[in-house]
Amino acid sequence: MSIAYPILYIALMAFLPLVFSTARSMSREKLRDRVFMKTVGKDYLRTFPTVALVSLPLVAIPQFARGYVVALHLVFMWMVIMEIGHVWLFGARMGLNTFYSLFVTNMKETAEYIRNNQTKAQWALILAIYLAPLAALWFIRPVTFSPRWTRAAWGGALALVAIPLVRNFFKKGAKHKPSYVLNPFVSVFYHYVLYRRQYGALKRQIEAHAAPRFEGFASEIPGDVRETHVVCIGESSNAMHHSYHGYARRTNEFTDALGDVVSVRGVRSQYAQTLPSLEKTITFATDAEPGLLYSKGSVVDYFKDAGFKVFWLSNQYALEDTAITAMAGHADVRKCFNFSSMKGFETAGYDGTLLPEFKRTLEDPAPKKVVFLHMIGSHSAYVNRYPAEFSHFRGAAPGKEHLSSAATEMLNTYDDSIRYTDWVIAEFVKALKERGDTDAESLVYFSDHGEDCYDTTDGKILGHSQLANLPMTSVPLQVWVSPKLKSLRPAFVARLAKPKPEYRLEDMIHTMIDLSGRDNPDFVREKSVFGP
Numbered sequence: 001m002s003i004a005y006p007i008l009y010i011a012l013m014a015f016l017p018l019v020f021s022t023a024r025s026m027s028r029e030k031l032r033d034r035v036f037m038k039t040v041g042k043d044y045l046r047t048f049p050t051v052a053l054v055s056l057p058l059v060a061i062p063q064f065a066r067g068y069v070v071a072l073h074l075v076f077m078w079m080v081i082m083e084i085g086h087v088w089l090f091g092a093r094m095g096l097n098t099f100y101s102l103f104v105t106n107m108k109e110t111a112e113y114i115r116n117n118q119t120k121a122q123w124a125l126i127l128a129i130y131l132a133p134l135a136a137l138w139f140i141r142p143v144t145f146s147p148r149w150t151r152a153a154w155g156g157a158l159a160l161v162a163i164p165l166v167r168n169f170f171k172k173g174a175k176h177k178p179s180y181v182l183n184p185f186v187s188v189f190y191h192y193v194l195y196r197r198q199y200g201a202l203k204r205q206i207e208a209h210a211a212p213r214f215e216g217f218a219s220e221i222p223g224d225v226r227e228t229h230v231v232c233i234g235e236s237s238n239a240m241h242h243s244y245h246g247y248a249r250r251t252n253e254f255t256d257a258l259g260d261v262v263s264v265r266g267v268r269s270q271y272a273q274t275l276p277s278l279e280k281t282i283t284f285a286t287d288a289e290p291g292l293l294y295s296k297g298s299v300v301d302y303f304k305d306a307g308f309k310v311f312w313l314s315n316q317y318a319l320e321d322t323a324i325t326a327m328a329g330h331a332d333v334r335k336c337f338n339f340s341s342m343k344g345f346e347t348a349g350y351d352g353t354l355l356p357e358f359k360r361t362l363e364d365p366a367p368k369k370v371v372f373l374h375m376i377g378s379h380s381a382y383v384n385r386y387p388a389e390f391s392h393f394r395g396a397a398p399g400k401e402h403l404s405s406a407a408t409e410m411l412n413t414y415d416d417s418i419r420y421t422d423w424v425i426a427e428f429v430k431a432l433k434e435r436g437d438t439d440a441e442s443l444v445y446f447s448d449h450g451e452d453c454y455d456t457t458d459g460k461i462l463g464h465s466q467l468a469n470l471p472m473t474s475v476p477l478q479v480w481v482s483p484k485l486k487s488l489r490p491a492f493v494a495r496l497a498k499p500k501p502e503y504r505l506e507d508m509i510h511t512m513i514d515l516s517g518r519d520n521p522d523f524v525r526e527k528s529v530f531g532p
């Protein structure tokens, strides 16, 4: 029954990346639990149809079995190695973002990446791992089926298992089954089709966003002074869970310790979801004038037209928020650090991974820079938003002693994610400070919307929804301004001390412009949180 070996080998190719990624993405507690076995078992079962389909030719034309397995190995094993390498480096399986960078990255960039990240010895090792199974395959004797019925039974069994795959392929609007399509035999084709489709839609959106240039600029900062303005866009961070806002837990200890971060209360987003909120936040569009979303450029275009080199570094899913991605696409430099797959969105990298790239960006020789940092913040699952050493809050939160232990645990992880974001923001400010005080610099942090983490109803509401309530729309707003910038703009310093008691996030573009000391006919100072 030597047919079993090639089939077993094919089954193993689908199994390895799956078991490795599941093991890497789970916490130690879950690994010890039966959840791991159940998840792997369920996901692996879903790959069976593909495995069966790929195995069918072995039975149909057994005399070519060896050649077929060798071909399969050469075509697909590199993907298994890449998947495992990806999980090793980023903690998640390859997703659309990975393929997106793979498909759009040119060869020069790839070569540079290889030079920078791997030594020759490492590549030799990878090549050896890639080719070693071929040597083993050589010793498998050609497959023969003496009794005809054995062959028929194998073929029948494999065809039967493959039926759901064929059926699913023709099903219109079939429910997305990530683990089903993410096995090496389907993954690259599936993602290529998905990429072509989404990239096409994105390009159309970017083209539709060709608004006239912004003009008539004046600047409070002299042309010969170097400038860096940083905009940190957070995610699902409820201001009511910030200690600066009066929360009982010390979630802002890191920005507190800096001593010169201005924290603003009373800021509300109009929406509880990323897209509708950010569409207004980073453009001139408002609820009253939604058309400005496309008739005027975004804040990225604004700063570009004002003569800045604009960077957009994102730890958010790159292609999902298409309107935002289209606007970010206008930046001079755009990089995405969230390599999670669709299902593995839960296992995106921590926001701290933006830090090294941010520091490199600060060294960019351009004299006038604006850096956007789009963070994953407190997106659920909260527990996946911070490294283990930032697991900090234990037991019941003050005033929340009546919550169930599961809800208490959830609340603790949410507060941990808020505290970790505070650390990341403090690190960004520190990176600016470390460069001395020769440049005019500013940093602003706000969240796209809030989150109801057992704030209004006890244990009933968790997350953010269409029905936006106070916790879902209360957002943090923090600002840091360098001493050099302060010295150049004394009138602004006076305004900085008196933020508006109530502020709508849809006017945020005016605050960003205000911080940069720019003025033009599109800017309305009264709409800045530090106006008039």
Ligand SMILES: [Zn+2]
Residues within 6 Å of the ligand: 235, 236, 272, 273, 274, 275, 448, 449
């Ligand atoms: Zn959001």
